[in-house]
Amino acid sequence: MIIPRGTEIRVNQHGQLSIKTPGNLVIQNSGLYSELESTNGSIRIEENVTVEAVSIRAAQACFIQGTVTAWKVRARRITLEDKARAFIMLQESESLELSKTSRLVGNFANEKELFLMMGKFTAQLKELPGSVDMASPTPLAEGIRTGIQAPPQPQRDEGADHLRSAQALLERELSRTDLAPGEAEALREVLYGLRERNLPRVANVYRDAFAEVKAPSDALRQAHDHLDRYFRR
Known part of the structure; x- marks a missing residue:
């Protein structure tokens, strides 16, 4: 710097x-x-x-x-x-x-432009893995308004957890300075797909991308394992 x-x-x-x-x-x-x-x-x-x-x-x-x-x-x-x-x-x-x-x-x-754009695609946002239903009241707010106990939290989406874990691991690994340019570029393609939830793209490229890394770390192996578990469900 x-x-x-x-x-x-x-x-x-x-x-x-x-x-x-x-x-x-x-x-x-x-x-x-x-x-x-x-x-x-x-x-x-x-x-x-x-x-x-x-x-x-x-x-x-x-x-x-x-x-x-x-x-x-x-x-x-x-x-x-x-x-x-x-x-x-x-x-x-x-x-x-x-x-x-x-x-x-x-x-x-x-912020207004962002808010208006997101509002136009509320239905699509709710379909994303692990998304929150923004149209419904939160359990806490509902409990306060009706005076009853808040309903139990829904079960976690295991598939979405695998995607989030893989993304977090890749974000961390791409900050390494020992990755060759070709290795980093291949992993970035996977990361971009995860950020955008372009899952068909991720499915097509992630195995080849990880294969580009000659000396994968434990974190990269974990990220690969999370993606394998997601796409083999």
Whole structure:
């Protein structure tokens, strides 16, 4: 990581870094962040780097070469370079530039736009594995309103648990620095499919993707096992 002078670095209660700098900030290592902010310059996420952040703010530009997952990105210009991947729920920019081989998911302008879009597809959201029925009252609220004991929680969806576990393990493993670029790219394809719940895609690629890793860790073996259990049900 290239950090200019005058940078403020804090750690929140979840162990996530918050970085605020007056100059240009270059992220060279994968990690989880609360906030990344350049008050006068730009932010660059380099190739083969995976960043997850609640908020990314840059006075000038945000250049993405690797993979970014963020709730909000605000910059005068947001640029996704070759093979970049960005999962951004809310983005505020005057200019958005995407290369032909980059990929952008999300990209809502504000919370209202996101809320309205999700409202249009409530039925589809309820069909997702492990989803919550947003139209029905919560057991706690129902119990308070009627004065009766809240109903028991429904049984967990074992299949959804396997998917969530595999996704969590892959998220952690892709922060490793010893993975070869080809190995990391293959695993990212599986992770993208899990994030989007594109299960046919995951089923087609996950075995070959894991086979690309020459020295799989125990966590990767566990992720593979979770996917095997899900697709062999």
